Structures are given as structure tokens and as C-alpha cells.
Amino acid sequence: xxxxxxxxxxxxxxxxxxxxxxxxxxxxxxxxxxxxxxxxxxxxxxxxxxxxxxxxxxxxxxxxxxxxxxxxxxxxxxxxxxxxxxxxxxxxxxxxxxxxxxxxxxxxxxxxxxxxxxxxxxxxxxxxxxxxxxxxxxxxxxxxxxxxxxxxxxxxxxxxxxxxxxxxxxxxxxxxxxxxxxxxxxxxxxxxxxxxxxxxxxxxxxxxxxxxxxxxxxxxxxxxxxxxxxxxxxxxxxxxxxxxxxxxxxxxxxxxxxxxx
Amino acid sequence: xxxxxxxxxxxxxxxxxxxxxxxxxxxxxxxxxxxxxxxxxxxxxxxxxxxxxxxxxxxxxxxxxxxxxxxxxxxxxxxxxxxxxxxxxxxxxxxxxxxxxxxxxxxxxxxxxxxxxxxxxxxxxxxxxxxxxxxxxxxxxxxxxxxxxxxxxxxxxxxxxxxxxxxxxxxxxxxxxxxxxxxxxxxxxxxxxxxxxxxxxxxxxxxxxxxxxxxxxxxxxxxxxxxxxxxxxxxxxxxxxxxxxxxxxxxxxxxxxxxxxxxxxxxxxxxxxxxxxxxxxxxxxxxxxxxxxxxxxxxxxxxxxxxxxxxxxxxxxxxxxxxxxxxxxxxxxxxxxxxxxxxxxxxxxxxxxxxxxxxxxxxxxxxxxxxxxxxxxxxxxxxxxxxxxxxxxxxxxxxxxxxxxxxxxxxxxxxxxxxxxxxxxxxxxxxxxxxxxxxxxxxxxxxxxxxxxxxxxxxxxxxxxxxxxxxxxxxxxxxxxxxxxxxxxxxxxxxxxxxxxxxxxxxxxxxxxxxxxxxxxxxxxxxxxxxxxxxxxxxxxxxxxxxxxxxxxxxxxxxxxxxxxxxxxxxxxxxxxxxxxxxxxxxxxxxxxxxxxxxxxxxxxxxxxxxxxxxxxxxxxxxxxxxx
Numbered sequence: 015x016x017x018x019x020x021x022x023x024x025x026x027x028x029x030x031x032x033x034x035x036x037x038x039x040x041x042x043x044x045x046x047x048x049x050x051x052x053x054x055x056x057x058x059x060x061x062x063x064x065x066x067x068x069x070x071x072x073x074x075x076x077x078x079x080x081x082x083x084x085x086x087x088x089x090x091x092x093x094x095x096x097x098x099x100x101x102x103x104x105x106x107x108x109x110x111x112x113x114x115x116x117x118x119x120x121x122x123x124x125x126x127x128x129x130x131x132x133x134x135x136x137x138x139x140x141x142x143x144x145x146x147x148x149x150x151x152x153x154x155x156x157x158x159x160x161x162x163x164x165x166x167x168x169x170x171x172x173x174x175x176x177x178x179x180x181x182x183x184x185x186x187x188x189x190x191x192x193x194x195x196x197x198x199x200x201x202x203x204x205x206x207x208x209x210x211x212x213x214x215x216x217x218x219x220x221x222x223x224x225x226x227x228x229x230x231x232x233x234x235x236x237x238x239x240x241x242x243x244x245x246x247x248x249x250x251x252x253x254x255x256x257x258x259x260x261x262x263x264x265x266x267x268x269x270x271x272x273x274x275x
Numbered sequence: 276x277x278x279x280x281x282x283x284x285x286x287x288x289x290x291x292x293x294x295x296x297x298x299x300x301x302x303x304x305x306x307x308x309x310x311x312x313x314x315x316x317x318x319x320x321x322x323x324x325x326x327x328x329x330x331x332x333x334x335x336x337x338x339x340x341x342x343x344x345x346x347x348x349x350x351x352x353x354x355x356x357x358x359x360x361x362x363x364x365x366x367x368x369x370x371x372x373x374x375x376x377x378x379x380x381x382x383x384x385x386x387x388x389x390x391x392x393x394x395x396x397x398x399x400x401x402x403x404x405x406x407x408x409x410x411x412x413x414x415x416x417x418x419x420x421x422x423x424x425x426x427x428x429x430x431x432x433x434x435x436x437x438x439x440x441x442x443x444x445x446x447x448x449x450x451x452x453x454x455x456x457x458x459x460x461x462x463x464x465x466x467x468x469x470x471x472x473x474x475x476x477x478x479x480x481x482x483x484x485x486x487x488x489x490x491x492x493x494x495x496x497x498x499x500x501x502x503x504x505x506x507x508x509x510x511x512x513x514x515x516x517x518x519x520x521x522x523x524x525x526x527x528x529x530x531x532x533x534x535x536x537x538x539x540x541x542x543x544x545x546x547x548x549x550x551x552x553x554x555x556x557x558x559x560x561x562x563x564x565x566x567x568x569x570x571x572x573x574x575x576x577x578x579x580x581x582x583x584x585x586x587x588x589x590x591x592x593x594x595x596x597x598x599x600x601x602x603x604x605x606x607x608x609x610x611x612x613x614x615x616x617x618x619x620x621x622x623x624x625x626x627x628x629x630x631x632x633x634x635x636x637x638x639x640x641x642x643x644x645x646x647x648x649x650x651x652x653x654x655x656x657x658x659x660x661x662x663x664x665x666x667x668x669x670x671x672x673x674x675x676x677x678x679x680x681x682x683x684x685x686x687x688x689x690x691x692x693x694x695x696x697x698x699x700x701x702x703x704x705x706x707x708x709x710x711x712x713x714x715x716x717x718x719x720x721x722x723x724x725x726x727x728x729x730x731x732x733x734x735x736x737x738x739x740x741x742x743x744x745x746x747x748x749x750x751x752x753x754x755x756x757x758x759x760x761x762x763x764x765x766x767x768x769x770x771x772x773x774x775x776x777x778x779x780x781x782x783x784x785x786x787x788x789x790x791x792x793x794x795x796x797x798x799x800x801x802x803x804x805x806x807x808x809x810x811x812x813x814x815x816x817x818x819x820x821x822x823x824x825x826x827x828x829x830x831x832x833x834x835x836x837x838x839x840x841x842x843x844x845x846x847x848x849x850x851x852x853x854x855x856x857x858x859x860x861x862x863x864x865x866x867x868x869x870x871x872x873x874x875x876x877x878x879x880x881x882x883x884x885x886x887x888x889x890x891x892x893x894x895x896x897x898x899x900x901x902x903x
Contacts, residue, residue, distance in 0.1 A: 152744050
């Protein structure tokens with residue numbers, strides 16, 4: 015019996031540690047050098063060179079909140095607000111608890127031209143629960159759920175195998191709150207995965223951009239939006255993306271002028 | 276009668292026609308030249324004037340010389356002007372143009388009482404036309420000062436509308452039109468408000484023109500006024516007035532005025548001012564130009580006294596001033612701007628005055644001020660306001676103070692320095708703004724602004740990449756499914772184990788079969804040791820276990836006869852039943868008489884029992900019904 019539990023624990027730890035070990039793999043020295051080069055350029059006020067250096071690291075496949083944050087800062091200092099907002103959003107997607115990224119994003123947003131106000135009749139933007147769920151880290155949700163899930167089943171199996179009636183009873187009563195928590199986290203994780211997979215957002219990176227009534231260049235312009243505006247992707251139609259603003263207004267924007275978060 | 280009536284009728288018509296023609300002709304002839312006189316008032320104070328207008332209607336121009344104004348009594352002509360217009364009318368079916376000339380005479384009374392004007396006479400084409408005489412009542416001088424603005428006696432249509440709104444003319448000019456212009460008929464004078472001043476004190480220079488003839492300003496050229504800061508004054512609304520100079524009556528007008536603020540001490544000289552005038556001694560004579568000069572002026576300028584000079588006094592701060600400073604709001608939220616306005620008001624060189632500066636305040640971010648200078652354009656004295664608007668952003672919550680500001684200046688009237696101070700301004704800065712109201716400031720609690728600052732980049736990073744989300748990994752689903760799978764396995768195992776523990780016939784048969792196998796092996800081992808009693812006991816038990824395993828009959832407590840009987844009932848053939856019975860009896864014999872058994876006999880017994888068990892297993896048996 016003891017062997018069984020030890021085996022189960024070992025299996026769980028192996029699963030838990032696998033991605034960490036993968037992440038800790040050594041970084042090529044030149045990429046690290048590029049990162050430091052970007053930092054140095056940033057400190058010297060050469061923001062274009064800084065963004066270029068950070069980009070090199072990014073293009074090498076490094077998807078990291080520190081890199082994304084530094085890149086956003088460099089874009090912000092260089093006056094490219096659209097790209098700054100995009101990379102702050104990416105940073106927050108990786109780590110929703112990154113307060114520095116949230117603070118800088120708010121500062122940049124104050125300077126944006128567009129202010130989305132007054133939802134037209136019947137129109138509605140993203141529901142509130144979207145914001146709440148997105149504020150939870152996907153990794154944290156996943157591992158918390160998996161931990162609870164494993165614990166719940168361990169106790170269930172233990173209850174089956176244990177012969178001591180007191181221990182069996184203890185396992186049962188401990189498992190009830192754990193099972194409830196696991197179900198809640200399971201629901202949250204499912205919602206988070208749904209948002210991750212099905213609900214996508216983008217940021218306008220062009221200085222100004224028309225929102226049209228249809229997916230044609232000749233379609234009537236509904237309004238003009240400017241860099242840094244966050245929109246929700248609805249459907250891609252040719253070169254255009256049907257988007258929805260946070261106040262529920264919908265229209266078509268050229269996909270190439272948007273940066274996906 | 277009829278003939279007489281007709282003749283009478285024609286006679287009447289002829290007479291009427293002739294009369295109408297005559298009347299028309301008379302009217303037409305009479306309308307050719309007319310002259311009328313009118314005055315703008317019938318009663319005039321001694322210090323004011325009355326305008327006499329002679330309107331002449333004539334087909335051609337009438338020279339002024341053909342008009343005899345006649346006796347004006349106690350009124351003296353002090354000015355004239357003319358106005359021409361053309362009238363168009365139909366008379367007798369013909370177009371007719373009539374020229375209307377207005378000869379305006381400005382008459383000044385010389386004594387009180389009733390006087391008479393006219394009648395005026397016009398001599399035109401050998402005929403004399405005259406007006407009616409007009410009575411004018413001259414009363415005592417009005418108490419209203421001549422400084423009060425008067426309407427021009429020439430109306431708005433002055434012949435020299437540029438800088439003069441009056442036209443100067445003496446009666447002598449009118450009467451002696453061909454007389455030459457005298458030197459003293461027109462001159463200019465410049466005066467200073469004071470000949471002694473201190474540095475920074477205002478000295479006003481006024482340029483006036485005095486004239487007894489019609490004149491207007493063509494141009495003026497001021498000398499270089501070194502040593503002065505100059506503020507021009509607006510004199511466009513100055514009015515002409517009269518004044519006796521050297522026993523002669525002149526009209527005078529302020530041409531220009533400048534406020535001078537000395538910027539150095541010593542004897543400062545104002546060189547002559549050059550004025551070019553266009554002069555007309557009569558409206559009927561051509562205009563001539565004349566250049567006039569003022570006399571040089573000297574102003575004695577002293578330095579400001581050193582005694583009693585405040586430390587914060589700054590040169591140029593001379594005059595009479597008042598100082599105020601205040602904020603637009605005394606309660607604000609953190610990071611919300613406040614406007615502090617410092618206002619300096621008074622007389623003096625407002626543009627050059629230097630108010631105090633707001634010092635650096637540690638708890639405020641101060642932006643450069645917006646300066647607004649308002650200086651009055653009119654009036655001899657320069658007055659105005661200088662305002663400084665500072666935008667202050669509080670950097671800490673609590674009660675913050677803007678200190679008192681000090682401003683020192685020299686007051687020339689009192690010949691002393693004065694110092695003004697603003698009040699200390701207290702601003703309550705709340706840490707946050709809630710529900711549109713400023714949140715209460717915590718007593719003594721101050722918070723530095725740290726929010727809103729741009730967060731710096733990160734210098735150290737492992738640059739570990741955030742790969743695919745966990746749920747997308749291939750092992751995620753197996754990991755997710757393994758706990759319930761494992762649980763199912765365990766549950767199945769437990770179920771099976773629990774089921775094996777029940778006392779059913781089948782379980783007994785299974786357990787009996789297992790016992791039989793074990794016991795046969797054990798019996799084989801015992802046979803080699805030669806222990807006959809143990810061997811046969813084990814062999815007998817194995818045989819009974821075999822019966823139980825095959826038929827479900829529990830032989831314990833039953834006789835061999837009962838066992839074989841039940842076996843036969845369950846379908847075991849009699850021969851096999853008998854063999855089992857015989858082997859069981861043989862075992863009993865061996866157990867209880869072990870000495871009679873040898874090793875080879877025990878081996879034979881073991882082989883026989885095995886054969887019997889095999890035979891039993893080949894039998895078609897209906898196992899006994901379930902019993903617990």
C-alpha cells in the first residue's frame with residue numbers, strides 16, 4: 015500500500031516538474047546578449063535599437079513576460095503606443111498579476127486618442143466574467159486544479175484500500191471540501207481555456223485606421239480608430255477582421271493593421 | 276344764349292390757364308435763388324458757441340464773399356465752414372438741378388443779454404436776397420466746465436477730420452481772407468508733468484498745438500528719448516479747447532502724449548519735437564504746410580535713495596502698487612493641479628515691474644507661470660495689472676502651504692520704500708478623490724506620490740520561455756484520466772476480493788480444489804518420509820476436498836455411505852463413487868494401522884487417489900445447490 019502511494023506521488027511530481035525543467039533549459043548566449051544589449055540601448059535612450067534587440071530575442075522563439083515588458087517599455091518610449099499596448103497586453107496574458115505591466119499600460123492608455131464610450135442600444139461588449147477569468151493565470155489555474163484533482167482521487171483510492179475504518183472515514187470527510195474546490199477550479203480552468211481558445215483580442219497598431227461596414231476597401235467608413243485601441247476578434251473575412259469594441263460596436267478592420275494579443 | 280355760354284366758358288378756361296401758367300412761372304422764378312438762416316440754439320451760455328447756418332439754394336455756386344452776414348451784435352465769429360450739395364427735381368416737366376450751399380458760422384458770445392443776428396444778405400446776379408433777423412439770448416456762463424465734452428459745432432463733417440475735429444478760424448481770417456499767415460497764428464508746445472523725478476518714476480510729456488487758423492496734423496517726429504522707458508498714451512479722443520495766450524485766443528489740442536520712465540539718473544534732455552501741420556487760413560484758400568518745433572525740455576532724474584532700501588527691492592519697482600496672491604481651490608485631490616495667481620496692480624511701469632517669484636516648493640511640482648500684462652492706454656498716468664498664473668501639482672497629501680511672497684517698491688509720492696506681502700495659502704490635499712468629492716485628509720498623514728510613475732525595464736531575466744499551455748501538452752489528457760482509471764482498477768480489485776470472501780458453494784468448491792492440490796503435493800512429500808499416518812490423513816483430506824470441489828458436497832460430519840449416496844444423486848457414476856469409497860476406507864485403514872504400510876504402498880495409494888480424482892472430474896455432475 016505504501017509503495018502504491020509513493021508511486022502515485024512520484025508520478026504527480028514528475029508531471030509537475032516536467033515543464034519547469036523544460037523551461038529551465040539553457041538559453042543561447044547570443045540571445046542573452048541581445049537582451050542585455052536592448053537594456054543598454056534603452057538606458058541610453060536609443061529606443062529603436064532597444065526594440066530591435068528585444069525583437070531578435072523574441073523572434074528566436076523566446077516568449078517571456080520580462081522580454082515582452084521591456085519591449086513594450088521601449089515601444090512606449092519610442093512613441094509607438096499601439097505596439098506598446100500590444101506587448102503590455104501580451105505580458106499580462108502571460109502573467110495577469112504583473113502589476114508593473116498593468117501600471118505602465120494604464121499610463122500609456124491615458125495618452126491614447128480613442129475613448130470607447132456609450133454602448134449603443136442593444137449592443138454589449140465583453141461580459142464582466144471575461145475580465146475576471148482573464149485576470150487568472152492559466153498556469154496557476156491548471157496546476158491548482160491538477161493538484162486538487164490528484165489529491166481527491168488519491169483520497170478516494172486510499173479510502174478504497176484502507177482497512178482502518180477511522181482512516182477511511184477521515185479520508186471521506188476531508189475529500190468533500192477538496193472535491194468541491196476541485197470542481198470550482200475545474201470550472202474556472204474550463205472557462206479560462208474557453209477564453210484562451212475561442213475569444214481572441216487584438217490591438218490597433220496603425221496610427222489611424224477606418225472601421226468599415228463591410229469587408230471591402232470601398233465599404234462605408236463607420237468611424238476612425240487609432241493606435242492602441244483594444245478590439246475583440248469575431249471572424250476573419252479575407253483581409254479583414256470583424257471586430258467588436260468594448261462598447262459593443264462592430265465593424266471590419268484590415269487584419270494586417272492589428273496585432274493579436 | 277348758347278353762343279354766349281360757350282364764349283363765357285372758353286373765356287373762363289383761358290383765364291384759368293393763363294393764371295396757372297403765371298403761377299407756375301412765378302414759383303419757378305422764385306425758386307431759383309433762396310437764402311435761409313437758422314441757428315442751432317436760441318439761447319447760449321457766455322462760455323459756449325452758437326452755430327449760424329445760411330442755406331443758399333442757387334443754380335450755381337455762390338462765393339462766400341457775396342454773403343454779408345450783417346450785424347452779429349455781441350456775437351463774434353470764431354469759425355466758419357461750408358457744405359455743398361446738389362438737389363435734383365422735376366419742375367414744369369423738366370429736370371432741374373439746384374446747388375445748395377450751407378455757410379456755417381460759429382459765433383461766440385462776448386456779453387450776456389439779448390442780441391440780434393442779421394438779417395444776412397446775398398447779392399446774386401444783381402439782386403439782393405436777405406434772411407430774417409434772428410434773436411439770440413446770451414446767458415451767464417454755464418457751470419459746466421469747458422472740459423466737458425462738447426459736440427462739435429461743425430458736426431461730424433469737419434474739413435479736417437484726421438486729427439482735429441475742430442477747425443480753427445478767427446473772424447479776422449474770414450473778413451481778411453487775403454491776409455498772410457502770421458508766425459504766431461499756430462505753434463506747438465511740449466510740456467513735462469514734472470521737471471524732477473527719481474529713476475523709474477513716471478514723467479509725462481504732452482505735445483499740444485495752438486492755432487488761430489484751420490490746421491491739421493500731417494506728421495510728427497519725436498527725438499530719441501535715451502534714458503527713458505517709453506509708454507505711449509492714446510490721445511485720439513482728446514478734444515480741442517480754447518485758451519488765451521499772450522492776450523490772443525487760441526484753440527489748442529493735445530497731439531500726442533508719452534509716459535517716460537527714466538532708467539538712469541542725471542539731467543536728461545528731451546530734444547525738440549518736429550511737427551508738420553497743414554494749415555488753411557480760409558476754407559476758400561489752398562492748404563499750406565508748416566513745420567513747427569517745440570522747445571527742448573530737461574528732466575532732472577535722481578537715483579533712488581539708498582536709505583531704507585529693502586533687501587528684496589528690485590530696480591524698476593517704482594510707483595504705487597497693491598499685491599495679492601491666491602489659489603483657485605483650497606481643497607484638492609492628490610495629483611490634481613491648483614492654480615496660484617499672483618496679481619500686481621497699480622500705477623507705474625507695469626511692463627517693467629518685477630514681482631516676486633514663487634520659490635521652489637518641495638511638495639509641489641511647479642510649472643512655468645503664464646504672465647498677463649494689462650496696461651491702460653488712456654489717461655496721463657500709466658495704470659495696469661500684471662498677473663502670474665502658476666500651475667502647481669501637489670506631490671503629497673495633507674495640509675500643504677504656499678509661503679507668503681514679499682514685494683518691495685519705491686513710492687515716489689511718499690518718497691519711501693514700501694513692502695507688500697501676500698498671505699500664506701494653505702491647501703488641503705486629499706490622498707484620493709472619491710465619488711466626486713475630495714476624501715478627507717488624514718490628520719498628519721502624508722503620502723508621497725509613487726503611483727503614475729513609469730515602471731522601469733527588467734534587467735535580469737532567465738528568459739525562460741512560456742511554451743504551450745499545460746492543457747495542450749500530450750500528457751495532459753492521460754494525466755487527467757489516470758486518477759479515475761486507477762481508481763476504477765482499485766475498485767474492481769476490491770470488488771473481486773470482496774466477492775472471493777463469500778461462503779458460496781462455488782467459492783467452497785474453488786477453495787476445496789485449491790486445498791486438494793496443495794494436499795496432494797503435501798501427501799507426495801510425506802510419502803517420501805515414510806510417515807504413513809500423516810500421509811493417509813493428508814490423502815484422505817485431499818480426496819474429500821476433491822469430492823467437495825467437484826460436487827459441492829461438504830463431507831465434514833458425513834459418513835462415507837452418505838457421501839457416496841449424495842454423489843450418486845448428483846450424477847456421479849456408481850463405479851467412481853465406489854472407488855472413492857474404497858480409497859477413503861483404505862486411507863482410514865492406513866491412518867489407523869500405519870505399521871502395515873510401506874513406502875511403495877503409500878505411493879500406490881497416492882497414484883490411485885489421483886486417478887480417482889481425475890475420474891471424478893471427468894464425471895458429468897450437477898453441483899449441489901447454493902447454500903451459505
